[in-house]
Amino acid sequence: xxxxxxxxxxxxxxxxxxxxEIVLEILSKLTDLKTxxxxxxxxxxxxxxxxxxxxxxxxAPLVNxxxxxxxxxxxxxxxxxxxxYFINGVFLKPLNLLxxxxxxxxxxxxxxxxxxxxxxxxxxxxxxxxxRGLKYLSIELPxxxxxGVDDRSLFKWMVRFGTRLESYVFLWPNSVCDSNGLHVNGxxxxxxxxxxxxxxxxxxxxxxxxxxxxxxxxxxxxxxLVCNFPLLERVCITDSGKRGRxxxxxxxxxxxxxxxxxxxxxxxxxxxxxxxxxxxxxYHVPILHLPVSGFVMKGITLVVVDRxxxxxxxxxxxxxxxxxxxxxMEAVYSEAVMEILKSQRGRLF
Amino acid sequence: xxxxxxxxxxxxxxxxxxxxxxxxxSVTIRxxxxxxxxxxxxxxxxxxxxxxxxxxxxxxxxxxxxxxxDYVKKFVDERGxxxxxxxxxxxxxxxxxxxxxxxxxxxxxxxIKDFTLEEVRxxxxxxxDRTPEEEKAIRDxxxxxx
Numbered sequence: 001x002x003x004x005x006x007x008x009x010x011x012x013x014x015x016x017x018x019x020x021e022i023v024l025e026i027l028s029k030l031t032d033l034k035t036x037x038x039x040x041x042x043x044x045x046x047x048x049x050x051x052x053x054x055x056x057x058x059x060a061p062l063v064n065x066x067x068x069x070x071x072x073x074x075x076x077x078x079x080x081x082x083x084x085y086f087i088n089g090v091f092l093k094p095l096n097l098l099x100x101x102x103x104x105x106x107x108x109x110x111x112x113x114x115x116x117x118x119x120x121x122x123x124x125x126x127x128x129x130x131x132r133g134l135k136y137l138s139i140e141l142p143x144x145x146x147x148g149v150d151d152r153s154l155f156k157w158m159v160r161f162g163t164r165l166e167s168y169v170f171l172w173p174n175s176v177c178d179s180n181g182l183h184v185n186g187x188x189x190x191x192x193x194x195x196x197x198x199x200x201x202x203x204x205x206x207x208x209x210x211x212x213x214x215x216x217x218x219x220x221x222x223x224x225l226v227c228n229f230p231l232l233e234r235v236c237i238t239d240s241g242k243r244g245r246x247x248x249x250x251x252x253x254x255x256x257x258x259x260x261x262x263x264x265x266x267x268x269x270x271x272x273x274x275x276x277x278x279x280x281x282x283y284h285v286p287i288l289h290l291p292v293s294g295f296v297m298k299g300i301t302l303v304v305v306d307r308x309x310x311x312x313x314x315x316x317x318x319x320x321x322x323x324x325x326x327x328x329m330e331a332v333y334s335e336a337v338m339e340i341l342k343s344q345r346g347r348l349f
Numbered sequence: 350x351x352x353x354x355x356x357x358x359x360x361x362x363x364x365x366x367x368x369x370x371x372x373x374x375s376v377t378i379r380x381x382x383x384x385x386x387x388x389x390x391x392x393x394x395x396x397x398x399x400x401x402x403x404x405x406x407x408x409x410x411x412x413x414x415x416x417x418x419d420y421v422k423k424f425v426d427e428r429g430x431x432x433x434x435x436x437x438x439x440x441x442x443x444x445x446x447x448x449x450x451x452x453x454x455x456x457x458x459x460x461i462k463d464f465t466l467e468e469v470r471x472x473x474x475x476x477x478d479r480t481p482e483e484e485k486a487i488r489d490x491x492x493x494x495x
Contacts, residue, residue: 029458037494123493
C-alpha cells in the first residue's frame with residue numbers, strides 16, 4: 001500500500017508540469033521579497049515568472065540605523081532656546097549631512113535607497129529593482145532605536161506630504177488609558193499625571209526631532225521608489241514599532257511621479273530638495289480627556305512642524321490624513337492631536 | 350422537473366455524475382453546456398479520478414453564500430498535502446473554478462513560504478535546469494536572502 005502510494009506520487013511528478021498560471025498564482029500570494037528571491041533561484045522558468053509579481057512586502061532585518069551616530073543635539077543641555085535655534089537654524093546642518101548621505105553617488109540606475117539600514121538592506125533593494133512591474137509595495141523598517149526610547153514609549157508621528165512636506169506631527173503621551181481606565185501598552189508606571197520635569201520634556205522633544213530624520217529618510221526612499229517603479233500604485237514605508245509611516249497611493253503617486261519628472265532638473269535633484277516646513281510649535285498638556293474615544297492621555301508632548309496652515313481653523317487636517325497613524329490607536333492619537341490644536345491654538349510655547 | 354445530470358470523465362476513464370446546476374460553477378463546463386447542451390460525457394484529460402472526486406465534493410457543497418469563503422478555506426485546509434493541493438489547483442484552473450484555485454494556491458503559498466530553495470523545488474516538482482556556475486552567480490546576487 002505504502003509502495004503503491006509512492007509510485008503514484010513519482011509518476012505524478014514526472015508527468016505533470018505545473019502550468020505557468022498556477023506558478024504565478026502561488027508566487028503572487030507569497031508577497032515576501034525574501035521568499036520571492038529564493039523562488040527566482042528555483043529554475044529558469046521560475047526566474048521569468050517571478051518578475052511578473054506586482055505586490056511585494058519587505059521587512060528589513062534588525063540593524064542599528066547608522067545615522068543615529070550623528071550628534072544632532074550637541075553636548076550641552078537642551079534648553080528651550082537651543083531647541084528653537086536648533087529647529088529653525090542649526091537644523092540645516094544635520095539636514096545637509098543627512099542629505100549628503102542620501103545622495104552620495106546618485107545616478108539613475110542606483111537603487112532608491114540609502115545605506116543607513118545596512119548592506120543587507122541595500123542588497124535587498126537591489127533585488128527589488130528587478131520587479132519592474134511592481135504596483136504595490138510595503139516596506140517595514142526596524143525600529144530606529146533612538147536613545148531613551150523603549151517599547152513602553154508611547155510616541156507616534158504623522159507626516160503629510162505630496163510633492164513637498166506639508167506637516168509633521170509628533171505626539172508622546174506618558175500614559176494612555178482606555179475608557180475603562182486600563183493602561184494601554186502596559187505603561188502603568190505612574191509617570192503620567194505628575195507635573196513632568198523639564199528634563200523629561202526636553203527628552204521627548206528631542207526624540208521628536210530625531211524622528212524628523214526618520215521622516216526625511218523615508219520620504220526620500222519613497223520618492224526613489226516612485227521614480228524607479230513606473231507602475232507603482234501604492235507604496236508604504238512603516239517601522240516595526242508602528243511609530244509612523246510614510247505612504248502614497250492612488251492619484252497621489254501619479255502627481256508625485258509627474259513632479260519628479262517634470263522639470264529640467266533630474267528626478268534625483270528633485271528628490272533631494274529638503275523643503276522642510278518652517279513653523280514649529282510645541283505643546284505640553286498634563287491631562288487630556290478625549291470625548292469621542294473615551295481615552296485619557298496624561299503628560300502629553302506634542303510637536304507640530306508645518307507651514308503655518310495647521311493653526312487657524314484647519315480642522316480637516318486629521319481627517320485628510322486619516323491613515324497617518326496606521327494602527328488601532330490611530331483614531332485615538334488623531335483625536336488627541338485635534339483636541340490639543342483646538343484648545344491650544346495660538347498659544348505657542 | 351427532474352434535475353439534469355452531467356457526467357464527467359477523469360484522465361483514468363472513471364465516470365462521475367453531478368447535477369448540472371452545480372456543475373456550472375465551473376466556467377469551462379458552463380460554456381460547454383451553453384454550446385452543445387453537453388448531453389454526452391465531458392472528458393477531463395488532465396484531471397485524475399482522485400482529484401476529480403475532490404472537485405465534485407467541492408461543487409456539491411451546500412453552503413450559505415456568506416459562509417462560502419470559510420468553507421473553501423476549510424476545504425483546502427483539510428487536504429493540506431502539497432501534491433494534492435497542486436492537483437486540485439490545476440483541476441480548478443482547467444475547469445475555471447476561480448475560488449477553488451485561489452484557495453488551493455493560497456494554501457500552497459502558506460506551506461512553502463518558509464521553505465529552503467531545495468524544499469521549494471521538491472514541493473513544486475521543479476527540476477533545477479541551471480548549471481552550478483549559473484546558480485552560484487544568481488545566489489551571489491541574492492546573498493542577503495539566505
